[in-house]
Amino acid sequence: MRRLTLSLLTFVASCAMVTSTSCTEPVAPAEGEGEGEGEGEGEGEGEGEGEGEGEGEGEEPLPPPPFAISTKGAVAWKRQRALESDLMTALVLAKGEVCNELGQFSCIDFVHQVPLGGNDPFVKSQYEPLAIPTVTTPIAVERVVLSACVARVTKDIDAAPVVFTTLDLGASAVSDEEADATITALFRRLLMRDPEAHELAELRGLTDDEGTAVPPRDFAIASCFAIGTMVEGLFY
């Protein structure tokens, strides 16, 4: 028994240390299947629309992961204060500018405080915050980030741009060069790194809507929203 435990530990340790695909390769195909399974299979069969294609539908098979998979998976949730602070820093916004529902109710301090991981012991007698995100947390995150992105773009249109300096926000289309520069700037501001080539390519697609050019203003908001709500920026 001890020997078996030891060998398992050795295997896990070697997987964690190796950055090649040797240990993780067999896991790779499960990514596409795993994510598509719940929606595709269940609904397809239930409504007779599946035709046996449901599983993994909508997901191209991924290449083998070039990184080792964390065996502990111990991530921390970036809760409401840190989220607000990071958005303020990244998008150069004041506290009151980040997100206000109906233009008056603070998303961070009030409306979405609980699903974003906060709690109010004084007014609401909530003595503990949620241990983990709740089902409405993703929506709350999206509203906060989208509001902050809209606020930043609006300010950059109304005055000398601060964040979207490489875009002509009044133009009718976005060039690839402008898109790449904007995406790179947003990655650096929101995720503290440069985008990979495939990430640039993916987001560059937001400049075009089935042959119609997306206005730079909308591209700026959409790309800001996509990058700002990536799980990479919400869990660490």
Added chain:
Amino acid sequence: MPSFNRRRLLQSLGAAAVASSTVSSRRARAQASADQKLLFVVAAAGGGSLIDSFLPITDPGNSSIVSYPAGFIAESNGFRCVHSPVPINLGGFSVNGHLLPFLQRHGRDMLVMTQESTSVNHIIAQKRSLTGAGVHGGKTILEAQAMRHGEGLLLPNVNMCESGYLEPGDDPSVPDSARAVAVADALLFPFATDGFRGIRGAPSRSLLERARRARRTLDRTSAHGFTFRDASMEKSYLQARETLTPQIEAQDLITKLTAVANVPGAIPLNDFGLDSSPDGAAVRARFPDLLTDPLEAQAALAFLLARHKVSCAMSIAPSFNPLLDGGLRNTPLAFDFSHSNHVLTQYAMWSRILKVTDGLITLLKAQDWDDADPSQGKMWDRSVVYIATDFGRDKTRPPGSFEFGSGHHLNNGNVIISPLLRGGRAYGGVDTATGLTFGFNPVTGDPAPGTLMHEGDVYSALAHALDIDFNGRTALPALLRS
């Protein structure tokens, strides 16, 4: 016929959202139509005392037991209740009683069940009032209800309470879907049901949906995404984002759950592309102060969640903070202000709780369960309202006094209103010499001095009404409708 690629069509999150929501909706309605039941917990936070509401003792004269003169006790539908013929004065504010009107309207569906709890610590007692002191493996009755009747619902268990009433149960086997969604502000909760709507200046939904799809790819291919693909917290988050969010948005809950009306300048819904619920007018008629009274707003949201088959377990509670709005609507510390002024606090807070409960039940009685099939009856036909409370209050007072403070006491009881149980009577009784409640025969329902029921028995009564079976459930045939 326009040519389209089916794969691409299904790749469209919008299409998937519509499809999945339709399926979900159908599943929910199929499930709901069969045997679904509804649980509403109204928490009498701070200690609502039964001998100060529906089991009052008549004062024989200068008694040192908490009791009331005969002129302050009324009768209706087989119950007695504390009732002041004139509005009472609490801290300079006038309070109209609502116990007697409540009995007159709902007494036949109401039962009182005596019990003695196991803690006089607020937070512990509050939690035990929902877990039955652990009788069902630690599950709260709300979690058990969500597990039993929540399949196919988007947010089966919504908890708007505070403190111990907000705490999750202790059973780790409760699935995430049955755990409570905590709602801090009922009026603004609908904003948490759509990622985009109501954000002025946002680009088109179609572009933002494309941004979501791009993000999904980025999340799956980033170094972080690979490294933490098995992190349970992230997986859970992504599951909610990719599966539940589209379903929630497709139900247009941001409209259906918005009880408040468009109020230019104050609540400018229309300026932000939003609107009030189609049920808003009916809800506001019952809860006219929902803009200023959080308890009314909670009750309104509870009704709308059930009405639109979003949830089956909803809980509401008055705040521990005072509410001064044309009168003392909510005492500081809710029922626990009895420490300072027992009689008036109990009367004011019972009236407050029952007035809101009355509004909720009235809405449930008026609303068909299925708009398309009135033969399925009203929402009320499958509802249980449980007035939970922490514990009772002291049974003694300075002889004959009406101005005294009371401490916490284990001995008390609960009120349940439901057409699913045999209402119109009190189960158990009160020893007028001590003010202590005693139990009842679970088969006949007859009073049984010398016996006591406990939190687990109340939990069992609720479980019977809600078709929740578990090992250790107390058999209570006396409470069941034949």
